[in-house]
Amino acid sequence: xxxxxxxxxxxxxxxxxxFRPIHYLGSKLRILETISDIIDEIDPTYGRVYDVFSGSxxxxxxxxxxxxxxxxxxxxxxxxLTSAVLQPFYEGELLEVKxxxxxxxxxxxxxxxxxxxxxxxxxxxxxxxxxxYDICELVELGxxxxxxNNERENISKGLKKAxxxxxxxxxxxxxxxxxxxxxxxxFGGTYFSFKQASELDNLLNxxxxxxxxxxxxxxxxxxxxxxxxxNTVGKQFAQPLKTLDSRGKPKKxxxxxxxxxxxxxxxxxxxxxxxxxFSLEKGNFNHISLCSNFYEALDNITSxxxxxxxxxxxxxxxxxxxxHVLETMTLRDNPEITKVKLKGELRMSRGLYRTxxxxxxxxxxxxxxxxxxxxxxxxxxKNVSLxxxxxxxxxxxxxxxxxQTISELLELAxxxxxxxxxxSIEGFVHSKLNAVGxxxxxxxxxxxxxxxxxxxxxxxxxx
Ligand SMILES: C[S@@+](CC[C@H](N)C(=O)[O-])C[C@H]1O[C@@H](n2cnc3c(N)ncnc32)[C@H](O)[C@@H]1O
Numbered sequence: 001x002x003x004x005x006x007x008x009x010x011x012x013x014x015x016x017x018x019f020r021p022i023h024y025l026g027s028k029l030r031i032l033e034t035i036s037d038i039i040d041e042i043d044p045t046y047g048r049v050y051d052v053f054s055g056s057x058x059x060x061x062x063x064x065x066x067x068x069x070x071x072x073x074x075x076x077x078x079x080x081l082t083s084a085v086l087q088p089f090y091e092g093e094l095l096e097v098k099x100x101x102x103x104x105x106x107x108x109x110x111x112x113x114x115x116x117x118x119x120x121x122x123x124x125x126x127x128x129x130x131x132x133y134d135i136c137e138l139v140e141l142g143x144x145x146x147x148x149n150n151e152r153e154n155i156s157k158g159l160k161k162a163x164x165x166x167x168x169x170x171x172x173x174x175x176x177x178x179x180x181x182x183x184x185x186x187f188g189g190t191y192f193s194f195k196q197a198s199e200l201d202n203l204l205n206x207x208x209x210x211x212x213x214x215x216x217x218x219x220x221x222x223x224x225x226x227x228x229x230x231n232t233v234g235k236q237f238a239q240p241l242k243t244l245d246s247r248g249k250p251k252k253x254x255x256x257x258x259x260x261x262x263x264x265x266x267x268x269x270x271x272x273x274x275x276x277x278f279s280l281e282k283g284n285f286n287h288i289s290l291c292s293n294f295y296e297a298l299d300n301i302t303s304x305x306x307x308x309x310x311x312x313x314x315x316x317x318x319x320x321x322x323x324h325v326l327e328t329m330t331l332r333d334n335p336e337i338t339k340v341k342l343k344g345e346l347r348m349s350r351g352l353y354r355t356x357x358x359x360x361x362x363x364x365x366x367x368x369x370x371x372x373x374x375x376x377x378x379x380x381x382k383n384v385s386l387x388x389x390x391x392x393x394x395x396x397x398x399x400x401x402x403x404q405t406i407s408e409l410l411e412l413a414x415x416x417x418x419x420x421x422x423x424s425i426e427g428f429v430h431s432k433l434n435a436v437g438x439x440x441x442x443x444x445x446x447x448x449x450x451x452x453x454x455x456x457x458x459x460x461x462x463x
Contacts, residue, residue: 017062019280021081021220022227023235024056025322026391028311031447032062035387038423039063039307042385042453047306050384052294052375054082055319059309060289061085061280068285068304072297074358075319077223077326079291084220084277086287087213094278097218098271100209104202105267112169113184116142116194119162124193124262127255134158135258136243136250139231142189145337146348166194179332180205183226186337186352187325190240191230192262199266200226204329217277223326224273230325231261237325240350298378308379311389312362312371314402320357328354368403372412380416380455388413390448409450418454 018029028035039049046067051060054071060082063069071082110117120142123134134156141155147163155163170176170185181201188197200222207218232241241258245251290297298308313319320327328335335354339346361367379386390406406422413420424446 017065017281018058019061019085019276021057021061021085021224022323022326024058025234025236025319027056027058028389029058031449032059034423035059035309035389035449036063036066038387038449038451039309040066042387042451043067043306045306048302048304050297050301050305050308051082051311052297052308053311053313054078054289055311057081057085059311060287063309064285064287065281065283067283068287070288070290070297070302070305072290072292072294074291074293074360075323075327076291077323077330079289080216080219080330081223083213083216083289085280086282086289087216088282089214089217089278089280091278093214093217094274097206097210097214097274100206101203101267101270104206105199107202107205108173109175109181109184109198109201109205110195112173112175112181113166113188113194113198115162115165115169116144116188117198119158120189120194120262124259127259130252130255132250132252132255135255138189139241139243139258142194143352144185144188145352149348151347177334179334182332182334183329186328190352191232191237191325192226193231196229196262196264196266200329203266203270204332217274219330221270221273221277223329224276225266225269226326226329228269228273229261229264229266231258236322238322238351295374295378298375298382301382301384305382305384307385307387309387309389310375310379311391312375313360314362314391314404316363316365316403318357318360318363320359321351321353324351324353324357327357363403365403369408369412372404372409376412376416376452377458379452380457383455383457385455386413386417386450386452388450388452390450406448406450413450413452416456416458417452418456419452421451421453423449423451 018032020027020029048068048070049063050070050072051063052072054060054073055078057071057078060069060071064086069086071086073079120138123138127135137156137159141152142159144163144167146152148167167176170181175181183200183204184194184197188194192200203222204219207215207222210218227235230237232239241254243251243254335356337348338353338355340349361371390409410420410422
């Protein structure tokens, strides 16, 4: 038995030493110690662990203090975050970043964005006096990309003028199609103030002057900054604020939040985040961060690997929708924006989502079972143990159904591993499939870990 079922565990104890690079839905912050303890029990030799759906990097960061970690996620922003939490960051490098920062506080980008920055400051000042129409209009309709795509016919004269002047300046300075202005063009006004968005671009442009590990850390601290300051409900990127009610009237209740989020100083926040990455205790291990499909990564698993920790998505909501802003800020690839039909016409989506967002098979009902079979069989074939998280936390709301049930997963797990234990918040609820009835019920809100050991190397076509 991996964990003593009689042992009372405090699953929700504060993880004092945990590090959270970004606000993240369904992060494992509260059960890091439990995950780590179980891994230690399965592998007391402190071999390598694979964190195959690494997301925010919180788990990799925690496990990386004791053993070598290979982090894997299909999103490049996640590779950046795990690289930053796992690799060393020396004092000389920190000082060099802070030094170079001085040259990136005010650049041509702020000159270009000046008309919109000033217009927004004027609208925010009016909002402080309870006149909220203009700031709500800017949050709703002030984004540069749809304006440039001729999708802003009915905006106020003042906003139109500010947008037009900024577009002209960006074009004059050859910054309009440049990756150097990507945050300003795609997400200024909507997710961040224009001042903040252009300063986030400055930070990414500064990151370009570094290489490798330090470049990753500078980008990661910029993403952490974006996550802290974003002007949305819940600090995610799935939905910009809806500033108008169903009758098209500005919502007064949002004004305090708009003013507060948009007044956060980007450079101060960045320095705070940078210091946090610097203060991280990082072991002397050979960590690896990969942007890859889980399957290919497991195919090439290194021989020193003893355990795989897997935390895949469980609902039909794709993670790529929640963090698309971070992915675009990382890739800086001028992505196409998804279109939606509005009053018979195709318009850019409100959220400005990239068209090439990853659609995970784990979130698609018809593909999820096959994806889990691949996961179980690949880990078993490599003769490694697997800890699978089953998360009760929904991306959207409590009642969102899981694409796979616990009993379906256990049935699969038992084909590939001779020993399968289930650990929930209450301790062990079941051990072995035969003890688990078809109507297996999990306690509401229970974090579940499915612990698969004694791999039998079963080949998948026997399923
Ligand atoms: C539940 S989240 C992981 C959360 C993470 N454990 C944490 O604490 O931050 C699931 C992650 O799986 C990633 N993902 C989805 N499909 C994938 C695939 N086929 N290969 C690799 N990663 C994938 C998503 O990008 C997302 O970051």
